[in-house]
Amino acid sequence: LSRGGSIDVNFKPICLNVEPLRNFTEKVFERLGVPEEDARITADVLIEADLRGFDCHGVSRLFPTYTRIRKGLIETKPKIDITWVTPTTGCCDGGNGLGMVVGHRAMQACLSRAAEFGTAFLSVSRSNHFGIAGYYSSMALAENMIGITMTNASPRVVPTGGTTGILGTNPISVAVPRRTKPPFILDMATSAVSSGKLDVAVRKGGDVPEGWVYPSVKPFLDEEGVVPMSVLHRPLGGKVETGGYKGYGLGLLVDILCGPLSGAHSGSRLSASKREVEANIGHFFGAMKVAGFRPRDDFDRDFELLVEEVKASPREPGVEEIFIPGEPEALAKQKNRNGKVPVLPQIWKKLQQIAVDLNLPLSG
Amino acid sequence: LSRGGSIDVNFKPICLNVEPLRNFTEKVFERLGVPEEDARITADVLIEADLRGFDCHGVSRLFPTYTRIRKGLIETKPKIDITWVTPTTGCCDGGNGLGMVVGHRAMQACLSRAAEFGTAFLSVSRSNHFGIAGYYSSMALAENMIGITMTNASPRVVPTGGTTGILGTNPISVAVPRRTKPPFILDMATSAVSSGKLDVAVRKGGDVPEGWVYPSVKPFLDEEGVVPMSVLHRPLGGKVETGGYKGYGLGLLVDILCGPLSGAHSGSRLSASKREVEANIGHFFGAMKVAGFRPRDDFDRDFELLVEEVKASPREPGVEEIFIPGEPEALAKQKNRNGKVPVLPQIWKKLQQIAVDLNLPLSG
Numbered sequence: 001l002s003r004g005g006s007i008d009v010n011f012k013p014i015c016l017n018v019e020p021l022r023n024f025t026e027k028v029f030e031r032l033g034v035p036e037e038d039a040r041i042t043a044d045v046l047i048e049a050d051l052r053g054f055d056c057h058g059v060s061r062l063f064p065t066y067t068r069i070r071k072g073l074i075e076t077k078p079k080i081d082i083t084w085v086t087p088t089t090g091c092c093d094g095g096n097g098l099g100m101v102v103g104h105r106a107m108q109a110c111l112s113r114a115a116e117f118g119t120a121f122l123s124v125s126r127s128n129h130f131g132i133a134g135y136y137s138s139m140a141l142a143e144n145m146i147g148i149t150m151t152n153a154s155p156r157v158v159p160t161g162g163t164t165g166i167l168g169t170n171p172i173s174v175a176v177p178r179r180t181k182p183p184f185i186l187d188m189a190t191s192a193v194s195s196g197k198l199d200v201a202v203r204k205g206g207d208v209p210e211g212w213v214y215p216s217v218k219p220f221l222d223e224e225g226v227v228p229m230s231v232l233h234r235p236l237g238g239k240v241e242t243g244g245y246k247g248y249g250l251g252l253l254v255d256i257l258c259g260p261l262s263g264a265h266s267g268s269r270l271s272a273s274k275r276e277v278e279a280n281i282g283h284f285f286g287a288m289k290v291a292g293f294r295p296r297d298d299f300d301r302d303f304e305l306l307v308e309e310v311k312a313s314p315r316e317p318g319v320e321e322i323f324i325p326g327e328p329e330a331l332a333k334q335k336n337r338n339g340k341v342p343v344l345p346q347i348w349k350k351l352q353q354i355a356v357d358l359n360l361p362l363s364g
Numbered sequence: 365l366s367r368g369g370s371i372d373v374n375f376k377p378i379c380l381n382v383e384p385l386r387n388f389t390e391k392v393f394e395r396l397g398v399p400e401e402d403a404r405i406t407a408d409v410l411i412e413a414d415l416r417g418f419d420c421h422g423v424s425r426l427f428p429t430y431t432r433i434r435k436g437l438i439e440t441k442p443k444i445d446i447t448w449v450t451p452t453t454g455c456c457d458g459g460n461g462l463g464m465v466v467g468h469r470a471m472q473a474c475l476s477r478a479a480e481f482g483t484a485f486l487s488v489s490r491s492n493h494f495g496i497a498g499y500y501s502s503m504a505l506a507e508n509m510i511g512i513t514m515t516n517a518s519p520r521v522v523p524t525g526g527t528t529g530i531l532g533t534n535p536i537s538v539a540v541p542r543r544t545k546p547p548f549i550l551d552m553a554t555s556a557v558s559s560g561k562l563d564v565a566v567r568k569g570g571d572v573p574e575g576w577v578y579p580s581v582k583p584f585l586d587e588e589g590v591v592p593m594s595v596l597h598r599p600l601g602g603k604v605e606t607g608g609y610k611g612y613g614l615g616l617l618v619d620i621l622c623g624p625l626s627g628a629h630s631g632s633r634l635s636a637s638k639r640e641v642e643a644n645i646g647h648f649f650g651a652m653k654v655a656g657f658r659p660r661d662d663f664d665r666d667f668e669l670l671v672e673e674v675k676a677s678p679r680e681p682g683v684e685e686i687f688i689p690g691e692p693e694a695l696a697k698q699k700n701r702n703g704k705v706p707v708l709p710q711i712w713k714k715l716q717q718i719a720v721d722l723n724l725p726l727s728g
Contacts, residue, residue: 086482089656118450119483123657159674161683186613209605241573243600249550249689260666261657267673292453293487293625302624309631310523319525325613
């Protein structure tokens with residue numbers, strides 16, 4: 001591996017045209033037996049991740065998902081069962097469907113309910129990897145609602161004081177509508193660093209910041225160009241003295257809301273998503289009407305004042321702009337839209353393999 | 365200041381009996397014109413903070429609150445106005461009352477609503493410092509609900525890339541009921557370190573961990589023995605490369621939900637709480653029925669499995685026990701209950717001053 005801070009040539013991304021990639025992804029799912037509308041949704045979630053710059057959750061996830069479907073580990077026509085236990089809370093049995101399909105259905109149900117009652121929340125069991133959490137929270141924006149999304153994930157984060165990976169990187173996303181663009185979209189792993197960002201840093205060679213991995217070892221890549229699950233993460237905040245117990249607390253909260261509150265797996269049982277059994281990943285979705293708290297115009301005015309103050313604040317040397325959450329991703333999307341997204345050569349090879357398997361055309 | 369890691373003799377806490385302290389605190393508020401029941405609530409919030417070990421939010425807050433009431437900056441008989449805009453969302457005008465009284469009233473209203481509709485949320489404006497966020501989230505536990513509490517606070521946290529304090533330490537608390545004791549109570553500042561913990565560390569002398577304050581200067585104490593507001597905090601995660609943008613994102617989210625969503629101040633306008641004008645601090649409260657998602661017994665069983673796994677995980681050398689959020693505070697409370705709580709000599713002097721002013725008996 002190179003140590004110079006620039007990406008090793010083996011990990012230099014190639015650029016693919018977005019729309020052909022989207023069509024290919026849709027066709028792959030259709031060919032596997034996923035209904036047309038569900039294939040469209042699944043492809044949209046993956047492509048949106050690439051557009052926003054979350055490469056690790058984009059088409060790089062197509063091959064592992066494809067493989068699990070072919071092995072019969074994910075249902076292509078799931079029976080998704082939503083039960084509202086109270087007017088605003090309920091549970092969703094995802095029927096072991098694609099996480100993107102289950103997530104889209106559950107969030108949509110929350111939005112419909114919240115339109116009537118002001119808020120609505122669903123805990124979800126029997127789902128699979130659903131891509132970026134921010135996709136679903138963002139669905140609330142067009143409805144003038146605040147969207148909330150969480151998911152648990154395969155164990156690789158150590159609890160504060162522990163030495164083994166029990167929690168996933170368990171992300172939290174909250175999207176808040178704004179009068180002007182871009183909206184506020186917080187989409188963060190509760191670990192110090194997301195798996196995807198760790199991969200990118202390791203591909204650049206050199207050391208990763210203190211507090212990312214546990215113990216403080218030098219992380220490495222496997223033959224796919226990703227850091228294997230055996231490399232453990234610290235929670236957000238890093239070590240105990242720098243507040244790591246807070247990230248651990250947030251990660252555990254996500255696991256409680258997604259696991260015990262839904263019936264999905266939690267803790268180390270989530271390693272099922274890496275084995276040849278049903279993953280039973282859990283999610284948590286919520287929606288709240290902005291105008292259910294305060295007239296929208298008043299909210300908009302005061303929200304803009306706050307954003308303006310943050311963005312206008314004096315900057316550190318070398319910092320060109322202070323961003324609000326979601327702004328870097330909106331800029332990435334603007335840059336990528338109608339154009340190309342970066343994909344690792346390793347991923348490109350896998351996509352070509354799928355194209356051959358299914359006899360589908362794929363252009364770069 | 366001593367540098368040896370042990371508390372300087374000037375900051376060596378003295379131990380006060382809890383019940384006389386509680387009675388004194390109640391009497392102080394009654395004497396200032398606060399109705400009996402509200403005085404009882406306010407004293408309970410302050411004493412509960414001391415019992416849980418959040419000294420900085422306990423009776424140490426009595427003198428500044430007392431002073432603001434005497435100056436007419438806080439209403440002792442506020443008109444607290446709760447409006448439900450939808451069945452489950454609404455706003456609360458705190459009438460510039462004591463934060464503890466406003467917070468208790470608002471959370472109580474959420475619990476009543478959630479009993480009917482499954483969930484309920486209130487954004488709160490025109491309030492004041494309310495003590496520990498965990499007090500209000502914990503109120504949900506007896507109702508078998510998940511409790512959520514946030515508040516904004518005086519600006520002293522820098523946004524990632526910025527150099528000035530725009531956000532408060534903006535805490536988030538989420539309490540989740542458990543079949544066994546203690547319950548899960550996450551109660552965390554979204555800054556790398558809470559103001560109270562920073563004070564304690566500085567009193568011990570020596571350096572504070574990298575990533576706590578901005579810039580990386582040596583923090584100091586004022587004559588009251590606390591670190592002045594001019595010492596800025598970094599968000600949870602510290603610098604940008606260790607994930608500080610996530611803590612900043614969480615802190616900004618808290619400010620959005622407490623400020624623009626309620627009509628309270630936000631950003632640097634919250635410095636009003638340090639000046640001789642109405643503070644207009646904002647809060648956000650929520651409650652969700654556990655059984656609104658899944659039968660309570662199923663939730664309890666799976667939650668226990670998760671907690672057991674976390675607590676049974678292999679530990680780092682020197683770590684005696686892995687705690688879940690709320691457990692250290694429950695242990696502190698057990699130790700302090702029916703007994704004594706530690707109070708700084710500086711605070712004890714202030715309490716004596718109040719006793720003289722109001723001609724109230726005060727025993728140590």
